Amino acid sequence: MALDYKIIVSKNPVFDKCPDCGAIGTLRRSRAHNTKERLIKALTPFKLYRCRKCGWRGYRSTITVTMGSVKALLLYLVLAAITAYIVLFAMKFVS
Ligand SMILES: [Zn+2]
Structure with a gap:
């Protein structure tokens, strides 16, 4: 039996829907603005993103x-x- 399932798959949130306006392909990587954001970026698989359409800014996971x-x-x-x-x-x- 072949067990070649991937348990965790890495993904690129750039292709995700914006959680606020629902637009697809508008998310762009955003720079960390303070120490807390830098820590989250360094310690978790979450990265900061910003929607170019509505201005939403938040974290998206890069793994699923x-x-x-x-x-x-x-x-x-x-x-x-x-x-x-x-x-x-x-x-x-x-x-
Ligand atoms: Zn948006």
């Missing part, structure tokens, strides 16, 4: 978690649980 990845994650957990069970079962026989 896909629905397929949630399924893949569950599958990993189930497989891990089965493996752990088998290992525990085998250990009972060895000892």
Whole structure:
């Protein structure tokens, strides 16, 4: 079984809709104006964006978690649980 699901996919919010006016393709990267904004930019996957149409300014995530990845994650957990069970079962026989 091939498990080539990507759990986290990077995306470019420039192609997102503006959360305020709903225009597509108007978001542009915005420069951090103060220390708090610089910290958020440095420590999180969120980056500052500004809408060229309505002037909205805020954070957009540059990564996204896909629905397929949630399924893949569950599958990993189930497989891990089965493996752990088998290992525990085998250990009972060895000892
Ligand atoms: Zn806008």
